[in-house]
Amino acid sequence: MKTKIIKAVKFMGLGYLEPLIRLITGEEVRKNSKDAFKRILFPLLSVVVFILLWHSFSNYLNNVESTLKIEKTLKNQGPEAAKKLEDCIASGDISCRPNSLPSPAMVATALGKLWDDHKIMATKKQDFIDKYETINEERAANGEIEIVYTGRPSFVDQIKTSLKTVFAGFLLSIIIAVPLGIVLGLSDTLRTSFNWLIQILKPVSPVVWLLLVSMIVKTVLTDVDVEKSFVISFISVGLCSMWATLVNTSVGVSSVDKDFMNVAKVLQLGTIKKIFKIILPSSFPMIFTGLRITLSVAWMVLIAIELLAQSPGLGSFVWEEFQNGSSDSNSKIIVAMFVIGIIGFMLDRIMMIFQKLLTFTD
């Protein structure tokens, strides 16, 4: 039972829980408590240290900004206004809070606020749907357009949209890069002929891809019903991120162990059988490494692309908050930053589990 749990935990890439599990069951207390300290407590400590440093740095920045503000007021509006501002800042009132790097506490508050907002918006949306359910059924029966909810998306909705976009882009890059990589890997001639193009296109910035894609999509997609910004952003994400998979697949396929290829030759396997029985399984580890890089790149460029494409999602959330400039906007941006980081980490872990499930280790 215990070994099974430990195995499962390790499989999920959570190996640092191992000493804790062993400790709970009272196994080799000395050794395992040492291990637990090293692998759990120290990382936690480093997080605490980080938060403390962040806190003092943001305090420092806010002090600098307050002093500047007070001096400016003193110069422009006289000592009375300066005194008023100083008191206001000291009282911690939102209206005159310095607008610099938010402190950890402010970010935590913003997170709570975003969550509350989400709950309120979700009830509103549900109310709307309940209210219009019967009406919409009638409208649909009469062949009229249904009334849809057009309220502002909550933070959680934005996350969902972003995930949807990134998966669409990731899927697109798999559909393009894996078959193309296999073809390139199988043929030396094709690989060398496409090499220049690949090398030139690989480092192109996501922004340029977005512009290129929007040029094409605007011409091709004239249908109003389709969400153009979504199409543009997921295609751009796919094109930006597919290169790692393309290169890894072609290298993996072209460098299959010579012994395996000899087996295929001696057995005179047909091309299809050779690809599916020998080449693909043996290059799976490489392909999966490529896919992991692709997914993390996709998640990274997604934010920039959403921001530019005005496509809904975390990117546009960050941009709107930045433009908005209200008192807690900066904190919300930092919340988005951590959410983006944590989701990226989780996506990578999920890919790692798939990789372990599907590939052989010799």
Add this chain to the structure above:
Amino acid sequence: MSQTLTHTNTIDHDLQGFEKYMLELSNITKVYPTPKGDFVVLENLNLKIKEGEFVSIIGHSGCGKTTLLSMIAGLNPITSGEIILDGTPIKGPGPDRGVIFQSPSLLPWMSAMENVQLGVDKVFANATKKQREDICKYYLSKVGLDGAFDKKAKDLSQGMKQRVGIARALALKPQVLLLDEPFGMLDSLTRGELQDVLLEVLDKEKTTGIMITHDVDESIFLADRVIMMTSGPRAQIGDILDITYDRPRNRKAILEHETYYSNREHLINFLEH
């Protein structure tokens, strides 16, 4: 097991002449071009192997034994000369020549069964699924792998992997079995076991075969003829020793046979020369 082993002196194979030749190598030359000029590995090598005969080739490292074997397997092109298998010259590799590599080179993501079945499905395409499975199971149990059919190749020990390699080659019912130092990477205990397995199969199925080896005792124990190759470059056949112990063979009886040590000395003298 036969205890009455006989030993006759060298027979002239060409004079016996009634049996057909399974494999004929004529004027085989292999040249590797190098920046410093051509490197001649083998020059004008001639060898005929009868149907059902098992031949071992010994010689020093780098003399071109493996090159020769891979040319017969069709994995390495011949510079000049011809290899005729059962009347037709070979063109490239094929399942009519079963190869057992030094490293078992199993596909690690497949089970033992699947590794054998990959070739069986190809060669016995007309048989039913059940028949093909039975062929695989038969050979896997023959090499002593009962109960390990569904183990993934990566989870098998080195010796078990090589057993699967042998089963994979045998299951194709090849006309010629080619073995490239098949037991070279095994510990001596496993090596002995697998030699017995191979010997049993050879005795039963009368497979024609060529085995490369470094091991003098192994070559005497398994082969009907030992081909001694001169050191390269321009390696050739230096000497041939006939081993005429009756089959089925028994290790103990061979070791105790009066000619065993003279045979052994013959080979060692050649190698040390």
